[in-house]
Amino acid sequence: MLDDFLIRAALAGIGLAVATGPLGSFVVWRRMAYFGDATAHAAILGVALALAADLPIGAGTLAVALAMAVTVATLAARGWAMDTTLGVLAHSALALGLVAVSFVPDARVDLSAYLFGDILAVSQTDLAFIWGGALLVLALLIWRWSALLTCTLNEDLAAASGLHPDRERLVLTLALALTVAMALKVVGALLIAAMLIIPAATARGLARSPETMAALAALIGGGSVLGGLQLSLAEDTPAGPSIVVVAMLCFALVAGFGRMRRG
Template identity: 75%
Template sequence: MFDDFLMRAALAGVGLALATGPLGAFVVWRRMAYFGDATSHAAILGVALALTLSLPIGIGTMLVALAMALTVSTLSAKGWAVDTTLGVLAHSALAFGLVAISFLPGARADLSSLLFGDILAVSKTDLGFVWAGAGAILALLLWRWQPLLTATLSEDLAQASGLNPDRERLVLTIALAIVVAVALKIVGALLISAMLIIPAAAARSLSRSPETMAVIAVLIGAGAVLAGLQLSLLFDTPAGPSIIAIAALIFTLSVVIAPLKAR
């Protein structure tokens, strides 16, 4: 586990867990799982845009993910059916992205890594990008933590307290766009939402406060990354799916432990 590429992979995964832990808690509390799924699926379209315009892939991914998140927020605010809107946009963005990439011959070989991640190929530049993105997300959430909690609990209460729920929703939208750009290289477009939801869902039954849930979600995410890399190393399994599989096992264990803890 001390080989250079494995150390970079482990550090990148832990950096991602630092961002997805607290952000995933808000995704779970606000029941935004499908929202995160739609945003992550848009990442493939962002890759195609970046390759076409010769932009850094992280920038193209972030721009398209942000546009997707803002579109969904706007349509939801106008009364559109959220589940239907998300379903249409999520699968349309993924389909258009895959079609666009098919016109870029150099990108076809990397299609599997785009969908399922390639954490073992993380470079030092990628590692810097991951930690910069994770730092930005943490700073954003720490800055707006209490307003975000209040708006999550009750939008009416937030307005009565002088807060703007739409602004807090925008903060989460921006954070989701950043985490999609950060996570694409590590777990791929199809597994980003799993990294957001599963550790937070596992932490929920083991926590007594929002802050505790965020911290436990980070620990579960980091543990899943390290155990998933070890599993991949031992059995030659895909690293990204291995990480999510370990996270799912931890979630199952938390479901079993929760009733015992309550007693």
């Protein structure tokens, strides 16, 4: 019989995978990996603000992640060089957040949980927040799927079809910000991008359509969560990093199998 905290951890991780699978597919297609890192790093500043104002951590991280996402989307629309801009914003937000946390009493003890996640400490309230956010992200992506896919393939064609690429980019950034906020408790700010990218990159080697890739990415992410929790339980390793290690092994297996098949 599994303990309640393990069941909550598994449900939280699967909820995260429901969102990161389809969303991560767009991150891979649009080459937005660094954008995910920047938004995740900004979430640490949200932690500091939430602790200082005695607010729920989820509310603080969501507010700052949304602010970062909107800022980056606005700068991208104005033609800023994204690699340099994201580098400045990502590291500045992380550093500012770490400094700000140091001024909050008793916050240093929990800092590693915000950086690397603490999925085994997920509460029922956290679980409701994660699943609520995951379903919202999934509904948003399903609603805008066709438009998002068209804008991803060719923005000029999308504009000629009456779509607004900037608006669809904003939809993605908002979904990414919400995912970062709900994932902070599970895998932490430094590992969120890995859960977005690795399952989607693995699924790309197996799928023959965008829809199949999104579904496979969610399944691979969920399997990585269960495998990572099993590894953590058996070997007493950190749960969040263990999840990412299992996802990495899945990617290595699929990449190796694909190379053998081509050879």
